[in-house]
Amino acid sequence: MLNRTAGLRDVMPHVISIRDFSRDEIDRILDRAAELEPIAHGGSSDLLAGRILATLFHEPSTRTRLSFDAAMKRLGGSVIDFGSIEGSAVSKGENLADTIAVVSGYADAIVLRHPKEGAARMASEFSRVPIINAGDGAGQHPTQTLLDLYTIRKESTLDRVKIAIVGDLKYGRTVHSLVYALSLYNAEIHLVSPDQLKVPESLTNDLSESGTRITETTDLDEVIDYVDVMYLTRIQKERFPDPNEYRTVAGSYRITEETLKRVKDDLIIMHPLPRVDEIDYGVDSSRHAVYFKQSFYGVPVRMAILSMVMGDGTAATGGW
Amino acid sequence: MKRELRVRRIKNGTVIDHIAAGHALNVLRILGIADGSTEVVSVVMNVSDQKKDIVKIEDWELAPDEVDKIALISPDAIINIIRDYEVVEKRKVVLPSQIVGVVRCMNPNCITNTDEPVKPRFVIRRGEGVELHCVYCGRVITDQIAEFLI
Ligand SMILES: [Zn+2]
Numbered sequence: 001m002l003n004r005t006a007g008l009r010d011v012m013p014h015v016i017s018i019r020d021f022s023r024d025e026i027d028r029i030l031d032r033a034a035e036l037e038p039i040a041h042g043g044s045s046d047l048l049a050g051r052i053l054a055t056l057f058h059e060p061s062t063r064t065r066l067s068f069d070a071a072m073k074r075l076g077g078s079v080i081d082f083g084s085i086e087g088s089a090v091s092k093g094e095n096l097a098d099t100i101a102v103v104s105g106y107a108d109a110i111v112l113r114h115p116k117e118g119a120a121r122m123a124s125e126f127s128r129v130p131i132i133n134a135g136d137g138a139g140q141h142p143t144q145t146l147l148d149l150y151t152i153r154k155e156s157t158l159d160r161v162k163i164a165i166v167g168d169l170k171y172g173r174t175v176h177s178l179v180y181a182l183s184l185y186n187a188e189i190h191l192v193s194p195d196q197l198k199v200p201e202s203l204t205n206d207l208s209e210s211g212t213r214i215t216e217t218t219d220l221d222e223v224i225d226y227v228d229v230m231y232l233t234r235i236q237k238e239r240f241p242d243p244n245e246y247r248t249v250a251g252s253y254r255i256t257e258e259t260l261k262r263v264k265d266d267l268i269i270m271h272p273l274p275r276v277d278e279i280d281y282g283v284d285s286s287r288h289a290v291y292f293k294q295s296f297y298g299v300p301v302r303m304a305i306l307s308m309v310m311g312d313g314t315a316a317t318g319g320w
Numbered sequence: 321m322k323r324e325l326r327v328r329r330i331k332n333g334t335v336i337d338h339i340a341a342g343h344a345l346n347v348l349r350i351l352g353i354a355d356g357s358t359e360v361v362s363v364v365m366n367v368s369d370q371k372k373d374i375v376k377i378e379d380w381e382l383a384p385d386e387v388d389k390i391a392l393i394s395p396d397a398i399i400n401i402i403r404d405y406e407v408v409e410k411r412k413v414v415l416p417s418q419i420v421g422v423v424r425c426m427n428p429n430c431i432t433n434t435d436e437p438v439k440p441r442f443v444i445r446r447g448e449g450v451e452l453h454c455v456y457c458g459r460v461i462t463d464q465i466a467e468f469l470i
Contacts, residue, residue, distance in 0.1 A: 017458075095436050118431035118456025122438045137429050139457055202460065 013309045014124040015132045017140040018177045023184040030150050032304035033297075039074050040299040048077035051310050054107035055081045056099065057134070058114045063273070063295065064134050064143075068111050071302035077310075080107060097126045104128040108310050112136075130309035138173055144272060145177040147301040148231070149185075151294040155268045156228050158185050164223045166192040166253050167233035167278065169199040174272050175233060176203055183212040190223045191216045194249045197239060220253055225262050230255070231270045232278045256280040260288060270294050328362075333378040335400040335407075336390065341366055343393050344373035346466045350389045350422060353377070384414075389422050391415040392450060393466050415450065418443055423452060423468045427459040440470075 018026075039045045053072045057065055065081075072079050096119060103110055104127040112120050113134040120133035120140070135141040152158050163182065169175050169191055179199070182189055189207075191199055195218060207214050217223065224230075232255065240246035254277065255269065271279060271291040283289050339347055344363045353359055360378040367374060387399050391413040401409040421439040425432045432440040432454070442452035442461070452461040461468060 095434075096431075097437050114431075115429075116431040116434060117427060117429050117458075118454065121456045122431045122436060125438070136431075137457075 012124070012127075012130050014120075014127075014130050015142055015305055015309065016120045016124060017133070018142040018145045018181050019140075021142075021181075026146065026149065026181065026184065029146055029301070029304050029308065030153055032308060033146075033150055033300040034154075036075075036303045036307065037297075037300040040071070040296070040303060044074055044076065046076040047307055048072065048075040048310055051075075051077040051109075052107045053077055053079050053109050053111065053306065054103045055079055055111045055134075056103065056113070057081070058096075058112075058119075061113055061135060064113065064298075065111075067295075067298040068132075068134065068302050068306075071299050071306055074299065075303055075307060077108075077306070096123060100126045100131075101128075109306065132305060132309065135173070138171065140177060141173055142177065143298070143302055143305060144174050145181050146305070147294065147298040148174070148178050148270065148272070149181055150297050150301050151270060151290060152229055152268075154297065155290045155293065156266070158187075160186050160188065161229055162188045162190070162227045163229040163231060164190040164192050164220070164227045165231045165233070166220060168197045168235045168239065169193040169233070170197045171236075171239065172233045175199070178231070179203065179207065179214075183207050183210055186212075188213045189215075190227060192218070192220050192223065192253070194218055194235075194252075197235065224259070225264065227267065228264065229268050229270060230263075232275075233272065234274075234276050234278065236276075250277070254278060254280065255283055257282045257286070260286055263288065329405055330362075330376050330378050330402055331405055333376065333380050333402055334382045334387075335402060336375045336377075336382075336387070337372070337398045337400060338394075339373040339375060339390070339397050340394040341371040341373055343466065344375050346393050346469060347373075347375055347390050347397070349469050350392070351377075351382070351386060385416070388414050388416045389419060392419065392423070392444075392452075393469075395450065415444055415446065418455075419452070422470060423461065423465060424470050425454045425457060425459055426461050426468055427454065427457050430454060430457040430459065432456055 055065055055068055069079050100123045107129060109130045109132060110127060111132045111134050112123050114136050117137040117139035119136040120131055124131045133140055133142055149158060152161055165175055179189060189212060198216065204214060235250045237246050267288050268290045269288045273291060273295050336347060344365050353361060359380055362376045364374040381401050390397050395415060397413045399411055399413060400407045420441045423440060423442060425440050432438055441455040443455060445451045445453060449462055452465065
């Protein structure tokens, strides 16, 4: 999972895009996460004692940041950041390349969130330590994808999973990476969205060519009693010029206790959170709801990534 | 008698033939030949009815890595190296596997369209036509490559 498209001498195990990973490499991360999960449940370890992680968030994302923080501290390491953007060099106009060059002298790895697409890839070219992409604009967010895969593997079955991905499939950043990753596991993917929020054609073309079984529909009822996993995403009001249209569309994908009467016994419901009103609170206590577990799994998955990029030996030989 | 536009033969330099019609000036842009360059350049556009352009550059033998960039907009172009009025080398341009700093990314939110010290870089793939995949943001440029020449 080297940053293969970047400089040839770059053998650092960056985590930039899920597309840089083979299935084998993903499996190794998920296996490592499973080993470390007991520590995430209130334990501690000295695996990364003395190591320093820098979290550089050029736009807010409290959950992702807390999750990395928790992961690093559970492994005995410490975390530095530049506090609020105001007063830091960034607000004085320092560019990202310089920030990365400086901070990579202070830390053993850098978590970066940035509003521009491709920021993490560029950062990896200026960094002396591994870069972990925590979201770059509408681009990649690989640790989210990895924790989604971990959740499916843990709570259902990953190989040949039948999954419905529901909601905003056009702008939803997590969706494109997830769909790609699922194709590595021979998944049967059912994309459910209003016409104006369909997955870009380039992605569905790519996948059909790779032999992935994939369908598209606007009607959740078509697949609701068939799938093993229902992955819901936020439908944002701003995407609709007409508020009435938004209410109609969003309402048609809302999951309630009533909806659950028609689903398979072992269906799991996932959501990257925060939700708006895609899932009724009444659903939270059902056995199908795994979205809070899913967000918890972000900790062991990020523990695995941190320990692997900071050289616990599992990613030591020139990358992964 | 049929009248023909004649461009004089050059003694030494490079002749780029079979450029897709209308793209001669884009070829010069790709080669970095612009206002202020000192090379003697002649351009023939829409040659008779062959639907092609020709560019002649005097006293400059283009190196392969310079000329291959031309394949982005004109994959059938032919390069002739001229010495003392003779063609000493003739070959088709070859599509490179990567290009740096020739085309800008069409994604306005791409990190290469900021003040960061990074040049746009694309991996080139051949689909139905030429495809440029931005190494940074992943956006793909296909049929309108000439519009994004830097
Ligand atoms: Zn780009």
